Amino acid sequence: MSMLKLALGIVAGIVTGMIVISAVEMIGHAIWPPPPGTTSGDMDSVRAAIAAAPTAALATIVAAWTMGAFAGALVANLIARRALAGWIIVALVIASIVVNATMIPGPVWMPISGILLAIVAGWLASRVRPKPI
Numbered sequence: 001m002s003m004l005k006l007a008l009g010i011v012a013g014i015v016t017g018m019i020v021i022s023a024v025e026m027i028g029h030a031i032w033p034p035p036p037g038t039t040s041g042d043m044d045s046v047r048a049a050i051a052a053a054p055t056a057a058l059a060t061i062v063a064a065w066t067m068g069a070f071a072g073a074l075v076a077n078l079i080a081r082r083a084l085a086g087w088i089i090v091a092l093v094i095a096s097i098v099v100n101a102t103m104i105p106g107p108v109w110m111p112i113s114g115i116l117l118a119i120v121a122g123w124l125a126s127r128v129r130p131k132p133i
Contacts (some may be wrong), residue, residue, distance in 0.1 A: 002082075009080030012091040017072025021064045028060030043103065050106045058107060062114045069093040069118040073125035083126040090122035 034049040050058070072093065075085030094115050101111035 006082060006085055008081045009076040009082070009085035010088050011077070012075025012079050013072040013074075013085060014076040014092065014112065017068040017089055017093060020071040021068035022109045023066035024067055025061060028057055028064065031060070032057035046104055050104055058110055062110055062117065065093060065097055065118040066121050067113045070125050072122035076129055077125055086122055086125045090118050092126075093118045 007101045022065060035045075035052060038049040040046065069090050072089040076085035076089045077083055079085070097114045097118065099113050
């Protein structure tokens with residue numbers, strides 16, 4: 001049963017993290033819309049949009065990664081009852097940050113701060129202990 005809880009926690013953590021990251025990024029896009037003609041399938045237009053984006057818009061992306069790592073790790077930990085589940089979510093978020101930074105080069109501070117904040121978010125999520133009912 002423990003492995004099943006671990007697997008369920010990881011799946012739920014992935015889904016939660018993706019939802020949170022997407023929601024925060026959508027809020028950022030609403031506040032700082034990408035330039036006209038930017039499409040997610042056209043990497044050149046995405047790279048140009050990142051290069052032209054204000055620092056606050058880029059910080060929103062880092063905030064999305066951080067909040068997604070925290071929420072995903074928290075859900076995974078609570079379901080699995082093991083901090084390992086949350087650290088797996090954090091590792092997946094970090095891997096996606098690295099892939100993102102490789103595909104869409106931006107300021108160096110983005111992946112560095114994203115990775116460091118994801119680790120902090122994972123640590124914070126591991127500190128949450130549910131009270132018995």
